[in-house]
Amino acid sequence: MSVVQLVAPLVVTAAVLGAPAGGPQHDAEESTDIWLQNGAFLWVPLLVIMALLAWFLMNDLKVAAAPFSWQTVIFKRKHNWLMTWLYVGTFGSFIGFAAGLPLLIKNNFETQGYQATTCAWIGPFVGALMRWAGGWLSDKMGGARVTLLPFVGMAASLVVVTFALPHEGDAGSFWAFFIGFLAAFAFSGLGNGSTFRQIPVIFRDQHMREAAGQGPEARGAALKQSEMEAGAVTGFSSAIAAYGFFFIPAMFAAMAVTSALWMFIGFYATCLAVVVLRPPRCRGPQLSGAGGGDGRGGGRTLDA
Numbered sequence: 093m094s095v096v097q098l099v100a101p102l103v104v105t106a107a108v109l110g111a112p113a114g115g116p117q118h119d120a121e122e123s124t125d126i127w128l129q130n131g132a133f134l135w136v137p138l139l140v141i142m143a144l145l146a147w148f149l150m151n152d153l154k155v156a157a158a159p160f161s162w163q164t165v166i167f168k169r170k171h172n173w174l175m176t177w178l179y180v181g182t183f184g185s186f187i188g189f190a191a192g193l194p195l196l197i198k199n200n201f202e203t204q205g206y207q208a209t210t211c212a213w214i215g216p217f218v219g220a221l222m223r224w225a226g227g228w229l230s231d232k233m234g235g236a237r238v239t240l241l242p243f244v245g246m247a248a249s250l251v252v253v254t255f256a257l258p259h260e261g262d263a264g265s266f267w268a269f270f271i272g273f274l275a276a277f278a279f280s281g282l283g284n285g286s287t288f289r290q291i292p293v294i295f296r297d298q299h300m301r302e303a304a305g306q307g308p309e310a311r312g313a314a315l316k317q318s319e320m321e322a323g324a325v326t327g328f329s330s331a332i333a334a335y336g337f338f339f340i341p342a343m344f345a346a347m348a349v350t351s352a353l354w355m356f357i358g359f360y361a362t363c364l365a366v367v368v369l370r371p372p373r374c375r376g377p378q379l380s381g382a383g384g385g386d387g388r389g390g391g392r393t394l395d396a
Contacts, residue, residue: 099134163324171294174366175287176329181363182242182283184333185356188340189280190216193273195341196349200258201266211270218274219281226285235290236367242283243364247357249276254353291329292322 116125166172193215194208202208229238252272258264295318303314343352 158320158324162320166321166324166328169295169298169321169325171291171298172325172328175291175294175325176332177366178239178283178287178363179329179333180336181246181360182239182280182287182333183330184336185246185340186216186219186277186280186284186336187334188336188338189273189277190219191337192341192344195344196257196269196273200264200349201269204263204266206266215273215277219277219284222278222281223285223288226282226287227289228285229282230286230289235286235293238286239283239290239367240364242279242286243360243367245279246276246283247360247364249273249279250353250357250360254350257349259350288326291325292319295319295322295325 114127114129116127194212197206197208197212226238226242249272253269253276256265256269256272296315299314299318299321300311303310340352340356343355
């Protein structure tokens with residue numbers, strides 16, 4: 093996302109892709125030519141390459157080998173809905189902030205000399221870096237514990253953003269606004285990693301607990317089923333959370349920005365309640381394998 097926000101404004105200002113990409117559009121207000129289509133065509137070669145790699149190399153995924161009818165069992169799993177709700181709050185916020193930040197800078201601070209094209213990409217970059225930290229901390233401390241911090245942090249960050257916006261003749265504070273948003277990105281990335289890490293642990297624990305005492309064949313089947321369900325839940329929750337890219341900017345456009353921000357803060361309170369009141373915990377039997385942060389070693393009891 094940060095690469096898109098950094099590169100796209102550059103490629104639309106010139107015919108960098110040549111005649112095959114088409115001619116320019118004229119911006120009468122600025123009296124300049126722009127090539128908006130370049131922002132999309134730039135990614136076509138990369139998409140083709142990734143599609144080919146996926147087709148020929150991603151052939152060992154458990155969820156890909158399972159018929160869709162088998163995967164629909166996740167809609168009966170309580171944790172599917174809980175983790176989707178939390179993933180909307182983390183990944184949905186991350187991708188929605190990435191789309192909404194340039195709009196807020198343009199509408200509120202451009203007249204003060206601040207340009208979205210020069211700084212909006214930093215937010216997604218910070219969030220992406222923090223994602224690995226969320227996964228790493230979850231391996232050490234447990235995903236549910238780590239996920240508490242991002243929702244508290246995002247709520248506090250958006251309070252700062254709310255009061256830093258221009259209002260009632262006050263010009264606001266761009267740097268307080270921007271730092272608050274960077275903190276929101278950082279916490280969303282942290283929660284993105286911790287929430288994502290919990291899914292396979294939760295489903296492995298659930299199925300291994302059900303197969304306890306039934307012999308190695310039952311345990312092997314349970315492990316295979318958990319991998320299939322975890323993959324399906326990961327895909328489903330990611331697809332739902334991706335709508336944040338549409339809904340967050342749409343809410344900024346449809347209502348007062350401060351009202352939208354307070355609604356987000358209220359939503360984070362519900363996510364926090366999910367984590368606190370019904371924390372998904374790994375309390376399964378000892379699993380075979382080496383010790384480590386994946387919850388398999390030493391018969392440890394882990395917080396998912």
